[in-house]
Amino acid sequence: MANILVTGGAGYIGSHMTYALVDRGHSVTVVDNLSTGVRGLVAPQAEFVEGDIGDETLVRPLLRHRNIEAVIHFAGSVVVPDSVEQPLRYYNNNTMKSLTLIDACVQEGVGKFIFSSTAAVYGMGEDHPACESDEKSPINPYGRSKLMTEWILEDAAKAYDFRYVALRYFNVAGADPQGRTGQSTPRATHLIKKACQVALQRAPELEIFGGDFPTRDGTGIRDYIHVSDLIECHLLALDHLIKGGEPKVLNCGYGQGFSVREVVEAVSRQIGRPLPVRIAPRRAGDPAQLIANPSRIRSELGWRPAHADLSDIVASAYAWEQRQNA
Numbered sequence: 001m002a003n004i005l006v007t008g009g010a011g012y013i014g015s016h017m018t019y020a021l022v023d024r025g026h027s028v029t030v031v032d033n034l035s036t037g038v039r040g041l042v043a044p045q046a047e048f049v050e051g052d053i054g055d056e057t058l059v060r061p062l063l064r065h066r067n068i069e070a071v072i073h074f075a076g077s078v079v080v081p082d083s084v085e086q087p088l089r090y091y092n093n094n095t096m097k098s099l100t101l102i103d104a105c106v107q108e109g110v111g112k113f114i115f116s117s118t119a120a121v122y123g124m125g126e127d128h129p130a131c132e133s134d135e136k137s138p139i140n141p142y143g144r145s146k147l148m149t150e151w152i153l154e155d156a157a158k159a160y161d162f163r164y165v166a167l168r169y170f171n172v173a174g175a176d177p178q179g180r181t182g183q184s185t186p187r188a189t190h191l192i193k194k195a196c197q198v199a200l201q202r203a204p205e206l207e208i209f210g211g212d213f214p215t216r217d218g219t220g221i222r223d224y225i226h227v228s229d230l231i232e233c234h235l236l237a238l239d240h241l242i243k244g245g246e247p248k249v250l251n252c253g254y255g256q257g258f259s260v261r262e263v264v265e266a267v268s269r270q271i272g273r274p275l276p277v278r279i280a281p282r283r284a285g286d287p288a289q290l291i292a293n294p295s296r297i298r299s300e301l302g303w304r305p306a307h308a309d310l311s312d313i314v315a316s317a318y319a320w321e322q323r324q325n326a
């Protein structure tokens with residue numbers, strides 16, 4: 001069993017990761033500045049440290065004194081339109097603080113690192129489905145801030161005793177099947193989360209951002225991946241690094257795309273009545289479609305998703321949202 005540092009472990013995906021690691025007997029330290037994370041979502045078996053990964057004087061002693069072997073780095077800002085309005089905040093939070101963290105790992109001899117990257121590095125997603133080797137031309141500061149971090153990792157791995165796996169997430173949704181954690185960000189922006197809130201009448205209607213994209217029904221298409229399947233990608237990546245495996249960059253998606261309208265239909269089926277919707281203008285920085293080619297993670301890490309079904313994803317997101325209401 002390993003000593004693992006999870007950054008952003010009070011956030012949506014990081015809190016699922018922490019549960020998965022403690023469930024497997026790993027010893028986990030969570031660092032989170034609680035800017036968007038929720039303290040109550042951190043698994044009680046984990047050590048919680050409130051602080052910022054950009055603070056070297058906090059991180060280096062943590063790595064050293066807790067004998068950390070691997071870092072799983074989730075902390076960062078994730079809202080694409082915010083990154084268009086506040087690019088410098090995104091470069092600071094996502095690129096500069098990651099650089100500080102990677103440097104701290106190199107200085108302290110922590111040579112296993114898993115990074116939350118994103119499908120947003122592919123830009124307009126013109127090559128479909130997107131392969132890892134496709135051209136990277138992010139169209140928003142969020143995607144650029146993450147791509148720069150991938151480059152830092154690539155160069156660090158060439159120069160130092162440091163190996164990493166960068167996982168390019170497509171659209172993560174759903175919640176822990178045991179109901180211990182889920183998407184709890186106060187100002188939710190993600191489609192499935194917002195649709196579930198409308199379903200529970202916490203908002204009057206769902207805005208569909210753009211009805212005139214060049215897609216089959218005019219709305220944006222995304223590859224939605226259940227958070228439990230995404231966590232499995234990290235567990236396989238961790239095993240790979242522990243076994244001495246080489247650096248990798250891997251897509252995390254199913255290879256199937258659903259439009260906003262198809263998601264709306266799935267939520268309507270879940271609640272047994274039509275979800276109220278309204279077509280609104282496109283959001284800044286949104287590509288028409290993003291779909292993964294997941295062959296590399298399947299062949300190189302043996303990943304086999306267990307929840308690749310939109311109704312499953314919607315049902316688990318809805319169950320979490322209902323629990324939040326209660």
Ligand code: UFG
Pocket residue numbers: 078079080118119120169170171172189190191192194206207208209210219220221222260283286290
């Ligand atoms: N959408 C709506 N109405 C809403 C919310 C979203 O129509 O209320 C649409 C968006 O325009 C888009 C789709 O639903 O077409 C998905 O939007 P999300 O906000 O759920 O997710 P994004 O695709 O913008 O971004 C997410 C993550 C990023 C990640 C990216 C990769 O936020 O971190 O997926 O595809 F990089």
